Amino acid sequence: MRVLLVDDEEELVSALAERLSIRGIKADWVTSGEDALKRIQSETYDLALLDVKLPRMSGLKLKKLLQEKNPELKFIFFTGHGSENDFKVGSAEAGAQYYLAKPVNIEVLVQKMNEVLEK
Amino acid sequence: MDWHHETSGWSGLQFFGKMSASISHEIKNALATINETAGLLEDLTFLAEKGKPLDSERLKTLSGRIMKQVRRADEIVKNMNRFAHSIDDSVKSVELGEVLKLMAALSERFASMRGITLEMNPPSSPVAITTDPFFLNHLLWRCVDFAMNAAGQGKTVGLLTEETENGPRIRFTRLEGLAEAPAGTFPAQGEKDLLDALKAELRVDAEAGELVLALSRDISP
Numbered sequence: 001m002r003v004l005l006v007d008d009e010e011e012l013v014s015a016l017a018e019r020l021s022i023r024g025i026k027a028d029w030v031t032s033g034e035d036a037l038k039r040i041q042s043e044t045y046d047l048a049l050l051d052v053k054l055p056r057m058s059g060l061k062l063k064k065l066l067q068e069k070n071p072e073l074k075f076i077f078f079t080g081h082g083s084e085n086d087f088k089v090g091s092a093e094a095g096a097q098y099y100l101a102k103p104v105n106i107e108v109l110v111q112k113m114n115e116v117l118e119k
Numbered sequence: 120m121d122w123h124h125e126t127s128g129w130s131g132l133q134f135f136g137k138m139s140a141s142i143s144h145e146i147k148n149a150l151a152t153i154n155e156t157a158g159l160l161e162d163l164t165f166l167a168e169k170g171k172p173l174d175s176e177r178l179k180t181l182s183g184r185i186m187k188q189v190r191r192a193d194e195i196v197k198n199m200n201r202f203a204h205s206i207d208d209s210v211k212s213v214e215l216g217e218v219l220k221l222m223a224a225l226s227e228r229f230a231s232m233r234g235i236t237l238e239m240n241p242p243s244s245p246v247a248i249t250t251d252p253f254f255l256n257h258l259l260w261r262c263v264d265f266a267m268n269a270a271g272q273g274k275t276v277g278l279l280t281e282e283t284e285n286g287p288r289i290r291f292t293r294l295e296g297l298a299e300a301p302a303g304t305f306p307a308q309g310e311k312d313l314l315d316a317l318k319a320e321l322r323v324d325a326e327a328g329e330l331v332l333a334l335s336r337d338i339s340p
Contacts, residue, residue: 008231009148011184015155022162053144056234080147081140102147103154 001117002044005029006036006062007051007078019106025113033057033065040069046117049109052079060093074116078104127254127316130309134257135206141228142199149192156184198224205252210339213255215246215280215287222259223278226267230276235267238293240279246287249337250317258313262291262321262330265305271296291330298325 003020005027007013013029020027028043030036033054048066050059063075077093078100091099098116100109160181167173201221223239230237266276270293277292306314306321314321318335 009152011188012148012152012155015152015159015181015184019155019159019162022166053232055231080144080151102151104151106155106158 001025001113002046003027003113004036004039004043004045004048006031006033006048006054006059008032008055009051016104016106020110023106023110025110033059033062036062037065037069040066040073044070045073047074047076047113049076049078049113052077053081060089063093074119076100076109076112076116078102127257127309127312131253131257134260138202138225138260139199141225142195142202145195145228146192149188149195153185153188153192156181156188160185194224202256205256207252209251209253210249211252212247212249213252215248215289215334216242218252218255219259219278219280219289222256222263226260226263229264230267233267234274235270236275237263238275238277240277242280242282244282246280246282248287248334249339250334251338254313254316255334258310258317258319258332259289261306261310261313262289262332265300266291266294266330269294269297269300271299285333286336287334289332289334291332292328294328294330297323297328297330300325 003025005013005017005020006029007016008031010031013031017027017029028039028045030039033056036048036050048063050062052059054062059077059079063077066073066075075093076098080102093099098112100112160178163173163177163181198221202225220239220241223237226237263276263278270276273293273295275293277290279290279292281288281290305323310321313319316338318338320333322331322333324331
């Protein structure tokens with residue numbers, strides 16, 4: 001499994017990538033939507049984990065742009081925002097079960113990743 | 120309660136809610152980073168138990184990150200507390216630079232989302248005024264919000280307080296896109312109500328690329 005993690009919190013996303021690597025999941029990380037779009041030009045991923053509220057470009061918009069470049073790519077969203085409206089919009093895109101609230105339990109995240117890829 | 124508080128009640132509550140939601144988001148991000156970093160420490164300890172050598176420098180770096188995030192969350196909560204207490208007194212003596220600094224801190228996440236830098240210029244000497252702290256916070260947010268939309272290609276909003284011969288004022292500078300902003304849309308009625316309550320005046324200087332907020336030294340009846 002190859003995963004791209006996108007979150008502007010660098011210390012969060014780098015630690016998460018390392019923890020996934022320890023669990024045998026090859027994870028790269030970037031801190032902006034722009035960098036994610038650049039990265040996907042040269043690398044192939046199975047799944048992208050996107051923060052919903054990214055600077056300059058929402059996670060939902062980024063999903064559409066990434067999907068244009070790689071239609072096979074699967075997605076999981078995670079968010080620090082607790083609003084009901086955000087949950088509705090995000091879960092409508094990803095499916096309620098693939099829309100996770102921060103802080104994320106890594107074992108739950110790995111389980112969700114496997115479920116998304118098996119769908 | 121006077122008419123200002125009555126008429127500004129709902130929009131003030133919306134402003135309070137918007138800031139509170141943003142603050143909770145920031146705290147969540149700090150907690151999530153602490154969660155992953157502590158989790159990584161746990162993972163490394165587990166690997167050490169299985170025989171992989173533990174790098175003490177790595178442990179120091181990761182524990183340092185946790186402490187940094189705790190300080191970050193502590194600062195966010197302090198700002199939240201200051202903001203919450205701005206509602207306590209309808210008239211109070213405040214230091215203008217401190218109020219602007221707080222509003223800049225509370226606006227930081229909104230600025231970051233829009234790719235804008237807020238450049239705070241501390242005053243050369245403290246500027247004390249007697250005003251309604253919550254209304255002032257609300258008006259400053261509305262000005263910052265408008266200024267961020269008018270930042271243009273420069274993507275930077277300068278914030279400064281100053282004492283002039285005509286009284287204290289706050290300037291929102293480097294608004295390169297101000298000339299393109301639709302004329303007459305700002306200040307709108309909501310801002311005008313706050314300006315009235317604060318006995319303040321707002322001037323939009325498109326040529327200089329600035330908003331200039333002239334404040335009363337004392338709004339006590």
